[in-house]
Amino acid sequence: MSVRRGCRLGGKGMNWVVGLRALGALGHRPGAPLYRTIALAIGLFLLLGGMASAAGLADRVFETTLANGLKVLLVEEPKAPVVTVQVWYKVGSRNDPVGKSGISHMLEHMMFKGTPTIGPKQFSLTVQRNGGVDNAHTTADYTAYHTHFAADRVMLGLELEADRMAHLSLEEKEFLPERQVVMEERRLRTEDQPANLLGETVQAMAFLAHPYRWPVIGWMSDIEGYTREDLVRHYRTYYTPNNATLIVAGDIKRDDLLPKIRSLFGHIPRGPEPPKVTTVEPPQRGERRLSVKKDAELPLVLAAYHVPNLAHRDTYALDILAYVLGGGESARLHQRVVYEKQLASYAVAEYSSVHVDRHLFWLSAGLLPGKTAEEVEQALSAEVEGLQREPIADRELQKAKNQIESEFIFAQDSVRGLANWLGAYESVAGWRLLAGYLDGIREVTAADVQRVARQYLTPDNRTVGILIPTKPGVTAEGTRG
Amino acid sequence: MKRQVTGRVRVVLAVAILLCCLASSVVAAPLGQRIVLSNGIVLLVSEKRALPIVTATMSIQAGALLDPPDKPGLANLTAELLRRGTRTRSASQVSEAIEFVGGSLSVEAGHDVTTVSLSVLSRDLDLGLELLADILLHPTFAPEEIQRKVKEVVAAIRRKQEDPGEVSAEAFAALVFPGHPYGRPVEGTEASVAAITRDDLLRFHGAHYRPDGTILAVVGDVSLPDLVRRLEARLSAWRSGRPNFTPPPPPAVLSRPIVRALQRDVTQANINLGHLGVTRDNPDYYAIQVMNYILGGGGIASRLTAKIREEKGWAYDVGSAFIPDKYAGTFSVSLQTKNETAHEAIEAVLAEMRRIREQPVSEAELRDAKAYLTGSFPLRLDTSSKIAGWLAWVEYYNLGLDYVDRYASLINAVTVADIQRVAQRYLHPDRYALAVVADLNKARIKE
Numbered sequence: 001m002s003v004r005r006g007c008r009l010g011g012k013g014m015n016w017v018v019g020l021r022a023l024g025a026l027g028h029r030p031g032a033p034l035y036r037t038i039a040l041a042i043g044l045f046l047l048l049g050g051m052a053s054a055a056g057l058a059d060r061v062f063e064t065t066l067a068n069g070l071k072v073l074l075v076e077e078p079k080a081p082v083v084t085v086q087v088w089y090k091v092g093s094r095n096d097p098v099g100k101s102g103i104s105h106m107l108e109h110m111m112f113k114g115t116p117t118i119g120p121k122q123f124s125l126t127v128q129r130n131g132g133v134d135n136a137h138t139t140a141d142y143t144a145y146h147t148h149f150a151a152d153r154v155m156l157g158l159e160l161e162a163d164r165m166a167h168l169s170l171e172e173k174e175f176l177p178e179r180q181v182v183m184e185e186r187r188l189r190t191e192d193q194p195a196n197l198l199g200e201t202v203q204a205m206a207f208l209a210h211p212y213r214w215p216v217i218g219w220m221s222d223i224e225g226y227t228r229e230d231l232v233r234h235y236r237t238y239y240t241p242n243n244a245t246l247i248v249a250g251d252i253k254r255d256d257l258l259p260k261i262r263s264l265f266g267h268i269p270r271g272p273e274p275p276k277v278t279t280v281e282p283p284q285r286g287e288r289r290l291s292v293k294k295d296a297e298l299p300l301v302l303a304a305y306h307v308p309n310l311a312h313r314d315t316y317a318l319d320i321l322a323y324v325l326g327g328g329e330s331a332r333l334h335q336r337v338v339y340e341k342q343l344a345s346y347a348v349a350e351y352s353s354v355h356v357d358r359h360l361f362w363l364s365a366g367l368l369p370g371k372t373a374e375e376v377e378q379a380l381s382a383e384v385e386g387l388q389r390e391p392i393a394d395r396e397l398q399k400a401k402n403q404i405e406s407e408f409i410f411a412q413d414s415v416r417g418l419a420n421w422l423g424a425y426e427s428v429a430g431w432r433l434l435a436g437y438l439d440g441i442r443e444v445t446a447a448d449v450q451r452v453a454r455q456y457l458t459p460d461n462r463t464v465g466i467l468i469p470t471k472p473g474v475t476a477e478g479t480r481g
Numbered sequence: 482m483k484r485q486v487t488g489r490v491r492v493v494l495a496v497a498i499l500l501c502c503l504a505s506s507v508v509a510a511p512l513g514q515r516i517v518l519s520n521g522i523v524l525l526v527s528e529k530r531a532l533p534i535v536t537a538t539m540s541i542q543a544g545a546l547l548d549p550p551d552k553p554g555l556a557n558l559t560a561e562l563l564r565r566g567t568r569t570r571s572a573s574q575v576s577e578a579i580e581f582v583g584g585s586l587s588v589e590a591g592h593d594v595t596t597v598s599l600s601v602l603s604r605d606l607d608l609g610l611e612l613l614a615d616i617l618l619h620p621t622f623a624p625e626e627i628q629r630k631v632k633e634v635v636a637a638i639r640r641k642q643e644d645p646g647e648v649s650a651e652a653f654a655a656l657v658f659p660g661h662p663y664g665r666p667v668e669g670t671e672a673s674v675a676a677i678t679r680d681d682l683l684r685f686h687g688a689h690y691r692p693d694g695t696i697l698a699v700v701g702d703v704s705l706p707d708l709v710r711r712l713e714a715r716l717s718a719w720r721s722g723r724p725n726f727t728p729p730p731p732p733a734v735l736s737r738p739i740v741r742a743l744q745r746d747v748t749q750a751n752i753n754l755g756h757l758g759v760t761r762d763n764p765d766y767y768a769i770q771v772m773n774y775i776l777g778g779g780g781i782a783s784r785l786t787a788k789i790r791e792e793k794g795w796a797y798d799v800g801s802a803f804i805p806d807k808y809a810g811t812f813s814v815s816l817q818t819k820n821e822t823a824h825e826a827i828e829a830v831l832a833e834m835r836r837i838r839e840q841p842v843s844e845a846e847l848r849d850a851k852a853y854l855t856g857s858f859p860l861r862l863d864t865s866s867k868i869a870g871w872l873a874w875v876e877y878y879n880l881g882l883d884y885v886d887r888y889a890s891l892i893n894a895v896t897v898a899d900i901q902r903v904a905q906r907y908l909h910p911d912r913y914a915l916a917v918v919a920d921l922n923k924a925r926i927k928e
Contacts, residue, residue, distance in 0.1 A: 079531040080863045112781075121791060124781040129849045131856020150859045180794030184749065188797050188817050192747040194643050295746040297639040328585075329564075329576035339573070342629060345636035368636050399581045406583025406602055410534055414864045470746075 058435040061422065062254050068270040069242025072261055073422055073431065075249035077415045083250030084416050085147045085157030087165065088423040090245075091238035092141040093216040094277050094356065100230055102218015105138040106182055107234050111145065112136075113174040115167040120174050123160060130156055140212055141356045142427035148416065151251035155260065158248070162264040165244065168235055172228050179226060186217050194296040194467050195366075202465035205288050206304045206360060210281040240271025245426045249419040281306070281358065288463040296469035299367045301376050304360040305462045310353040311429040316440040317448040318351050318361065318456070323400035324392055324449065325349035325363070325383060330399070332386070333363070337379045343371045347380065356428045361456065373466045387453040391446035404441050511882055512862065513698070513872045514705050518712060521693035521721045525872040525882075526708055527700040529865060535606050535701035536865040538873050539597040539613070543689040545667040546592055546808070547726065549681075554669015558627075558634060558677055559685050560590040563597075565626040567619040572626060575612060584609055588616070590667050593807040594877070600866075603702035607711065614715040617690060622682045635671050645751040645918040646817065652741045653753035656914035657811060661732045693721040698872035700865040728808045732757065735912045742926050743918045750823035750919030750926075751815075754830055756909050758803045758810030761878045767891045768899040769803055769907055774850040775900070776837050776908075777801025777814055782849060784833050785814065793829070795822045803907075807877075812907065820923035827915065827926075834910040841897045855889045 062074040096103045114120040127134045132149040147157040190196045200215045207213035217223075246265065248257060284306055308314050325333050326349030333347035347365035363384075365376050411417040425431045513527040545556040564586065565572040579586045584601035586609065597617065601609035641647045651666055658664030668674070699708055735756055759769060770778070777785035777800045789799045799816035814834075818826045862868050875884050917926050 079529075080859065082859045082863045121781065121787070125849070128779065128782050128853045128857075131853055131858070131860075133857065133860060148860055148863075150856065177792065177794030181790055181797055184795070184818060185797040187748040187819060192645050192745075192749055296643045298636060298643075328580040330573060330580045335573060338633070339629065342632060345633045345640070366636065366640060368632050369639065395581070399577075402581060402583040404583075409532060409602065410600065412532060413534065413536075413866075416863075 058432065061431065063431075064258070066241065066262060066266050068266065068268055069240070070265050070268070071245040071426065072258075072265075073245060073247045073426065074252065074254040074257060075247075075415070075418060075422070076252055076254055077249055077418065078251045080415065081151045081251050082415060083149055083151045083154045083157070083248065083252055084419050085149070085154060085161060086144060086247040086249075086419050086423055087161045088142050088144045088245040088247065088427045089239055090141070090243050090427050091143055091234075091274070092139050093214060093218070094140050094211045095238065095274070096211065096214070096218070097230075099222060100218075100226065100234075101214040101222045102182070102186075102216065103222075103226060103230055103234050104143055104238075105217055106179065106223065106226055107231055107239075108136050108138045108143050108145075109178050109182060110170055110175060110231055110235075111164055111168060113171070113178065114169045115163050116169060117163050117167065118160070120169070120171070123164070126156070126160065132157070138216055139354075140216055140359075141354070142424065144420075144423055144427075146416070146419070154248065154250075154252060154257070158261060158264050161246070162268065165239060165241065165265070166268045168239070170228060170231050170235065175228050175231065179223065182217070183220065183223055186220055186223060189217065190215065191220075194292070194294045194469075195300055197294055198292045198300055198302055198465050198467045201290060201292050202302050202304050202463050203360070205290050205465070206284075206306065206463040207281055209279050210357060211277065211279065212281070212355070212357065212359060236271070238274050240274070241265060241268050242270050243274050245423060247419045247423050247426075249415045249422075277357070284461050284463075287459050289465075290463070291466045291468050293468045293470050296467060298369065299373045299376075299469060300364065300467040301367070301373050301380065302362065302364045302465045302467075303377070303380065303462050304362050304465075305457050306358055307351065307353075307361040307456045308358050309355045309428070310425070311433065313440075314452050314455075315353055316437075316444045317452040318353065319404065319441065320397065320400045320444050320449050321387070321452055321457075322349045322351040322361070323403050324387070324396060327400060327403050332383050333365070333380070336383055337365055337376065341379055342368060343376045343379050344368055347376075354424050354428055373468075377464065377466075381459075384453065384457045387450065388457070391450045394446070397444070397446050397449070401441055401444070405438060408438065512868060512885065513700075513882060515876070515882060516705065516709065518692070518709065518716070520717060520719055521691075522695045522697055522712070522716065522719075523876055524705075524709065524712065525696070525698040525876055526703070526705045527698075527868050527872060528704055529701050529868075533603045533702050534865065535599075535601055535603050535609070535699060535703050536869050537599040537609075537613070537697060537699045538866070538869040539599075539698075540594040540696045540873050540877060541597065541617075541690060542593075542694040542723065542726075543595040543685070544591050544593045545665070546662045546729065547685070547689055548662060548665075548669075552669075552673060552677060552681060553665050554634070554667075554674040555677055555681055555685050556595060556689075557590040557668045558630065558674060559682050559690075560588045560595045561630050561634065562622055562626060562682065563588045563616040563620045565630060566621045566623050567615045568621060569619070570612075570615060575616065578608065579612055582608060586612055586616070592663055592667060598866075606703060610711055610715055614719075618716075618719055620686065622679050622686070624679060627677075627679055627682065631674055631677070634668055634674050638666075638668055638671055638674070641666075645745055645747050645749070646815075648743060648745070649751035649753045649916045649918040650815070652743060652918070653755065653813060653914060653916035654811075656739055656741055656916060657735075657756060657813075658732050658809070661729055661809070663806060663809060663811075664732070688724050691721055691723045692716065692719045693723050696873050696876045698869040698876070700869045700872070731809050735909070735914060737912050738915060739913075740915045740917070740926065742921055742924075743916075744921045745918050747918065747920055748819060749817045750820050750826075750917055750924045751817050752823060752827060752830075752919075753813055753815045753916045754827065754913055755801075755811060755813030756913045758812040759805060759907060760808070760810050761805040763805075763810075765899075765903045765907070766805070768895045768903045771847070771850050771854065771892060771895045772837065772842075772900045772903050772907075773801055773803050773812075774854060775842050775846050776833060776904075778803075779850060779853065782853065784837070785816075785830065788833060789816060789818075789826055789829055793822075793826075795819075795826050795829075799826075799830075805878075820920045823917065823919055823924040823926060827917075831910045831913075834904075834908045838901070838904045838908055838910070840901075842900050844897065847895070847897055847900065851892055851895070854892050858885075858888075 134147040337347040344365040582605040
């Protein structure tokens with residue numbers, strides 16, 4: 001969202017999802033206070049990780065590919081008079097060159113800085129002048145641009161996206177202050193946020209070889225060292241029609257729209273195939289442990305296990321596993337670790353499945369005062385071991401399936417939600433994978449859940465990080481002027 | 482954890498600030514129907530049959546404003562404990578029942594009201610309403626549940642201290658609202674929460690959880706008559722009888738700048754600057770919203786973002802807002818910048834506040850602001866939870882369901898002269914509160 005909603009509306013800081021706070025999408029512009037941006041990112045990830053297709057989805061999505069390779073997905077959804085125009089590029093921090101971590105995210109910022117046709121800063125101003133809102137987000141695997149309008153402004157959204165796909169200016173005078181902005185973004189999201197700092201560090205240790213080891217936003221010294229030439233190279237390499245997906249969803253008529261899309265995007269030349277990421281993370285052979293010391297109040301425990309992504313057949317059982325452990329207050333981690341043992345004020349699980357390559361399954365807990373990280377870690381492990389020892393009850397399995405199906409239905413309440421997971425799936429594995437998703441979920445048995453718990457949630461396959469709070473600061477008061 | 486309609490009413494209301502940015506051209510049909518139930522609940526219903534889902538938002542006048550002065554956090558603890566056990570269901574049974582059907586039921590206290598949010602598939606609406614009624618009418622506040630929840634709340638209070646943005650916002654509220662409930666965090670303090678007794682909770686619940694003054698907005702796969710029938714069956718035993726409530730007197734206006742600077746080992750200064758604002762019934766409300774869009778509410782279209790982010794590169798996030806709470810409003814600018822540029826950024830904020838007071842805005846700025854505020858209406862109401870929040874907001878502030886039709890003309894009537902007039906009247910660059918959480922040695926904040 002591009003317009004502020006207010007400044008002093010605090011979140012409670014409960015139910016933080018540490019892994020996703022660390023790994024979730026980075027937006028171009030905040031518009032909302034940080035905690036809410038994060039909540040949206042979490043929502044998106046729950047949506048993407050936790051649910052997917054529906055019967056009939058394949059019939060509702062119209063797919064075509066232009067001659068230049070641009071994939072086009074159109075969804076007619078007239079229930080509200082709005083439209084979302086989105087372009088998803090298959091480039092994220094996994095494609096960042098060594099020493100240039102975060103360059104994909106930096107480029108996302110620069111995509112708002114104008115073309116020869118539309119001057120610097122005019123992109124978003126034009127959108128807002130037309131009653132629209134725009135934003136973008138970058139993850140490890142893709143970069144997405146989304147503009148939402150009243151349905152009658154759909155052409156404007158398409159024109160703007162076609163223009164910046166082909167003609168981004170990338171001027172030095174726009175780049176230099178924006179690099180400072182990105183450094184501020186890193187300070188805001190990571191440097192001064194203990195939970196995110198821990199998540200970033202655990203991720204860096206969990207991956208030895210694969211570029212998932214660096215953060216989406218990049219290391220500070222890398223950000224500081226970007227040059228305009230780095231951005232030009234990245235743009236030319238990855239921002240080609242054959243590396244992108246255009247999604248238009250909402251109150252549209254696809255037969256009207258398609259010829260217009262062809263004329264706006266069809267002339268953009270196909271680019272060379274972008275280089276593939278060939279690094280494969282070697283199997284982890286033994287537990288890795290780390291600590292992060294930071295000005296904070298209470299310890300956190302974060303454990304990350306290597307797991308397959310959404311294209312693997314085990315993804316369905318892993319989704320169920322995440323719900324059994326962390327799908328609400330009746331889930332095992334909350335029931336045992338928070339409610340019964342009273343060790344933590346929150347304890348959650350998240351499965352990061354929406355990635356091109358294998359990623360991580362996260363367990364995290366925020367301690368109650370007076371408890372030790374050791375006892376909380378043991379309690380988390382005890383829940384994992386319980387799942388490995390005994391199959392879950394039928395009702396527990398059914399609850400997780402009901403939650404996933406319900407999440408799916410609720411996600412369709414907004415056209416943005418639908419477009420978001422189409423774009424994410426298409427960018428990492430192909431949107432059609434969604435069509436069989438609920439069937440895959442329905443077929444999961446208690447034995448499957450037990451098997452994936454045994455196979456993946458092993459101590460040798462995990463990286464454990466502990467946040468160790470250091471002494472908080474002191475207070476001074478005075479008057480100004 | 483998921484899909485919970487944002488509970489805290491201050492958030493709901495803030496979102497609704499945007500919802501008041503409505504144009505009438507696109508949505509012609511009324512968004513909802515209004516009826517008063519036999520026990521006084523105002524029910525607003527928007528029938529949407531596209532999906533088999535129902536989303537409900539209930540606002541109860543049981544917020545932290547009603548905390549006894551020596552018991553900050555009582556309203557919040559009461560709200561937090563509603564789902565932790567009823568006469569016929571344990572805490573775990575409540576959460577298991579709603580989560581088994583893939584629904585959600587949450588309660589969150591704000592300063593003005595406490596909000597209960599329910600989302601269920603329409604086939605499970607009876608179960609959802611039964612649970613909603615049960616936690617509202619029959620919570621037990623068992624001693625062991627109180628002990629548990631107090632520990633969780635205390636941990637949350639402490640963890641909030643880890644977020645410099647939260648610490649700054651809290652310090653700012655305390656400066657603007659000294660001795661006023663709006664100046665205290667809803668959740669209270671570690672000490673005040675620990676001192677709350679079961680009797681306190683029972684008394685607060687008995688006195689303030691009442692149907693009169695309660696607003697229930699429901700959106701989705703349900704009709705008004707059907708819903709009335711279901712609600713009367715479950716909530717007719719809920720009795721009116723709200724105690725008299727004297728709103729707290731508005732706090733004193735600042736006479737000079739005051740600063741609270743908090744030392745933390747952080748890389749950024751977290752800055753909140755502002756003062757008292759206006760309430761929703763202020764006749765200048767619309768001119769103020771347009772003025773604020775130009776100053777700092779309009780994202781990239783705002784002067785604060787143009788100057789501090791785009792030109793200087795000092796901040797990722799900078800903006801301003803007028804928040805109209807029920808009994809007093811707030812104006813605030815918030816930003817985060819590296820410690821070293823804190824001082825310059827604050828000066829730039831004050832310079833922009835002065836400029837919009839001293840010089841008329843351009844016709845183009847006014848035109849663009851109006852175009853956004855009136856044209857973005859459909860986006861404000863594109864999900865069930867947004868519609869529910871909007872209906873509750875319109876009712877809470879007595880705006881009337883025809884507000885949608887009136888909004889565009891209210892905004893379009895604002896002139897360049899109005900902008901300057903309200904800027905001069907409602908922005909005070911010479912007497913403001915400033916809260917900064919930073920590494921103070923580097924931030925060079927003058928005291």
